[in-house]
Amino acid sequence: MTTSAATSAGLTDQEVAARIADGRTNDVPTRAARSVAEIVRANVFTRINAILGVLFLIVLSTGSLINGMFGLLIIANSGIGIIQELRAKKTLDELAIVGQARPTVRRVSGTAARPPNEVVLDDVIEIGPGDQIVVDGEVIEAANLEVDESLLTGEADPIDKSVGDPVMSGSFVVAGTGAYRATKVGREAYAAKLAEEASKFTLVHSELRSGINTILRFITYLLWPAGLLTIYTQLFTSDLGWRESVLRMVGALVPMVPEGLVLMTSLAFAVGVIRLGRRQCLVNELPAIEGLARVDVVCADKTGTLTENGMRLQEVIGLGDDAGDGSADAALAALAAADARPNASMQAIAEAYPVDPGWTETGSAPFKSATKWSGASFGDNGNWVIGAPDVLADPGSGAAAEAERIGAQGLRVLLLGSSDRSVDTPDAPGVVTPVALVVLEQKLRPDARATLEYFGEQHVTVKVISGDNAVSVGAVANSLGLQGETLDARQLPDDTEQLAGVLEEYTTFGRVRPDQKRAMVGALQSRGHNVAMTGDGVNDVLALKDADIGVAMGAGSPATRAVAQIVLLDNKFATLPYVVGEGRRVIGNIERVSNLFLTKTVYSVFLALLVGVVGLVAQLTDAEPLLFPFQPIHVTIAAWFTIGIPAFVLSLAPNNERAKTGFVRRVMTAALPSGLVVGIATFASYLIANPGSQAPAQLQTQASTAAYVTLLISAWWVLATVARPYQWWRVLLVAASALAYLIIFLVIFLSEWVREKLMLDPSNLAMMSTAVAIGVAGAAAIEGLWWLQGRILGEPRRLWR
Known part of the structure; x- marks a missing residue:
């Protein structure tokens, strides 16, 4: 019997109070999260807000307050982002308190499970199988005590611990019992130092986020030449005076900025966290919502899961x-x-x-x-x-x-x-x-069969991996309707390639050792699979850590909850389909929203380039300069109902479409051609209606209005294609967008005061007719492109769900 001891009754209440007063407490936050101040700062001081803020101040210097309405986007971007992230933080923090490891602390006043932040220096902590070591310490009691430090050192074999041996936070007990005295707490502990940088609150390591960052870098390359050309042509080649020139310059630059894209992505993630929180699902890492939606193999432990x-x-x-x-x-x-x-x-x-x-x-x-x-x-x-x-x-x-x-x-x-x-x-x-x-x-579990059937319908392969007898595991799997052959894991090959082949052939595995679970996850990943691992026991820890997504049961060991990205606090396997659904909603809806924002950026950049090139040519040939057709108030109103409000609705809507790779390719394939069509149609409409810079102001306003009508029609049809396949509420959304602009133009047509304030004049019916015709032609081209893109991407197009 491997037993050693140097027992201790623990600290007295007075000793605990003295250590708390001295700050010798385990003051590491319960979970990696940004503080309220960091959330506010991160949402206010963004690159996009800085660009819009500078342009807003430039517009204010002209005295035209109505043209500065786009400045409200700064408040909207910051406010919505702050509110949703604070709600998500509150949800996660509350769930983390429920799901955190609670070490058993021995004190003179009694032994009790306590939150990790209540541990103080020199506390005596009792440990057993599955317990996580929460602070660094020295063993004072040991009975066949074995500790796995693989999460810290990479060494897979458990280490025997005797009295006097050190234990490190972040390791966990695999066998035996014992107790240790805390020697380093808080940020001095080993695991806390290792995790200090890795534990920052972030949305990185996500295909969705990295794809959007790639797109934004591409847009930045377009913005520089278009922006510089616009500034030069509007300020130095026209004779309108600095005030009018500045307004038209800002009108060209504002729509180039995809101001809501990052906001909508963060918003979709945050709302997903809140929704899953209501189902007692703790998301330790936000990209896990997206990651589980991309999973094509789920490795489920039998005990505690099925x-x-x-x-x-x-x-x-x-x-x-x-x-x-x-x-x-x-x-x-x-x-x-x-x-x-x-x-x-x-x-x-x-x-x-x-x-x-x-x-x-x-x-x-x-x-x-x-x-x-x-x-x-x-x-x-x-x-x-x-x-x-x-x-x-x-x-x-x-x-x-x-x-x-x-x-x-x-x-x-x-x-x-x-x-x-x-x-x-x-x-x-x-x-x-x-x-x-x-x-x-x-x-x-009463919900196990329905959950397995859901994964089957979604073409997600389920592998049952258990340490129990293979025949028994196979019988349980068969009773739940899971089809496939059963294999005793003692017959598994060690070679990764051969192991991957066996895993493709068999469905249920018994007598699986912890190191084999880990090897099986690696073998599946070697074949290009995205693997999720579910488990609740200490024998699942290594596999959970290596899987693309680790899912732990709330009633499982503290070690499994610590390494998993998702913790099902109510222990319901049936919660997983909801997590998959949230991930699909985030991925699918952000792809739709991205199409809207990037189409606007493309047509804004292209229109600015066309106007700028014509302006340069005019300067070189002493011809009449071409003014930019829109002012800031125009692009603000255009964004309301073709992008802003529809994008907000679409980003939060249900979406069960299967997640696919190639986000950047699909978005750019859709946004680039559509944006070019909208830009060309708007420019053509403006060229046809343009009376010249020497013409009366009313005619110039009417020409700008004609170009504006063409822009709205073609941009609205982009929304009409992005909203597909239609459901009743999507049709209503698209129709409401069109109706909103019809009402706006009706008010402009009837009210001279509104016409003057918005600098739009639709009274020239000849110009309006031509503009509508060009807009319809642009919409027809966008419709044709939508069907063509489906063929290029190999995605069947459907009008109705």
């Missing part, structure tokens, strides 16, 4: 000549009483045998996932082991055959046996004499 954690002892079947003499019952009661940190199986046995026979323990061996057995020695009462029948019994024996038969019914079967040597010897368990089969009943 079945409930609790178990019930169904029967004990005696074996051999000693069957029925009561020795099995007494041994089971003694083993249950001797186990200070029982797992689910031992808890079920303890409930069935609550009376301790009073045997004196002389040695013990804790359960390990690698060995699949545990046991205790009781002097004259013998050495007893309990564990997997196919590990402890001869494969050809009657006991193994009977266990196989019972396990085929989906029941968990353990073998109770007596050993010829003490269980804590290096060569234990030695020769095992089977005494009884312990049959445990596991309850299937």
Whole structure:
């Protein structure tokens, strides 16, 4: 028996108070998150807000307040982003408190589970299988204590710990029990130092975010030449005076900035966090919402995922000549009483045998996932082991055959046996004499079948990976309707390529060791799969960490919750489809929204380039300069109902379309041609209507209005294509957008005061007719491009859902 101790009753309340007063507390935040001040600063001081702010001040210098309405975008961008991120922070912080590891702290006043931030220097913390080491410390008690430090050091083998040995925060206990004294707390702890940079609140490592950043870099390259050309031609080649020239320059520059794109992306993520929070789903890393939507293989642990954690002892079947003499019952009661940190199986046995026979323990061996057995020695009462029948019994024996038969019914079967040597010897368990089969009943989760069916419908492959008997695991999978072959993991090859081939062939795996779970995740990833791993036990930690998305059950070990990106606090496997749905909503809707914003940027840049080039040519040939057709108020109103409000609605709408890779390619394939069509149509309309810079102001306003009408019609049709496939509310959204502009123009037509303030004049019916005709032609071209893009991208186009 590997036991050592230097026991301590822990700190007194006075000693704890003194350490708190001195600041010697575990003051690391409960989760990586931005503070309120950081959230406000990050949403206010953005590059886009800075650009709009400078342009807003330039417009104010002209005295035209109405043209400065686009400045409201700064308030909207900042306000919406701050509010939603604060709501998401509140949701996550509340859930994190529920889901955090609560170490068992021993003090003179009593032993109790406490939040990590209540641990102080020199506290004594008790540990057992599955417990996470929350602060650095020194072991003061150890009974077969083994600690896995792989998350910190990369060393996969558990390390034996004795009194005086150090333990590091971030590691976790895989076997045995013990206690340690906290020697470093808070930011001085080892894991806290390692995580200081990695734990920053961020939305990086996301295909969606990185794709948008790529697009924004591309736009930046376009903005420089278009912006400089516009500034030069509007300020130095026209004779309108500085005030009018500045307004037209700003009118060209403002729509080039995709002001709402980043906002809508952050908003969609934040709303996803809030929605999932209502379902008791803690998202430790925001991109996990997107990541799970891209997953095509889910590796599900059986116990705690497909079945409930609790178990019930169904029967004990005696074996051999000693069957029925009561020795099995007494041994089971003694083993249950001797186990200070029982797992689910031992808890079920303890409930069935609550009376301790009073045997004196002389040695013990804790359960390990690698060995699949545990046991205790009781002097004259013998050495007893309990564990997997196919590990402890001869494969050809009657006991193994009977266990196989019972396990085929989906029941968990353990073998109770007596050993010829003490269980804590290096060569234990030695020769095992089977005494009884312990049959445990596991309850299937009522929502497991529906969840597996959902993944099947979505073409997501499910692999059941368990440490239990392969036949038993296969029976559970079959009872849930999961089709496929079952394999004992002891037959798995070590070579990654061969392992990947086996994983493609089989669906259910039993007797899987923790290192094999990790290897299986890696093998699937080597074939290009996005892998999600679900689990709740300490044996799942390494696989959870290596998977693309790790999903832990809230009732699982603290170590699994610590490494997982998603924690299902209510332990419901059925929550996963909602997480997938949120990810698909984020990905699909942001792609739609991106098309709107980037189309506006493309046509704004292209229109500015066309006007600027004509202006340069005019200057070189002494011809009449060409003014930019719009002022800032025009582009502000244009964005209201073709982009702003529709984009907000579309970004939050339901969307179950399967996530696909190639975000940048699809968005640019749609936005570039559509933007060029809108820009060409608007420029052509303006050229036809343009009366020249020497013409009366009314005619110039009418020409600008004609170009504006063409712009609105063609841009509105971009919205009409982006909103597809139609549902009743999408049709209503598109129709409401058109109706809003019809009402605006009706008011302008009827009110001279509004006409003057908005600098629009639709009274020239000849110009308006031509503008409408060009706008319809532009819309027809956009419609044709939409169908053509579907063919190029290999995506079937549908008008209706």
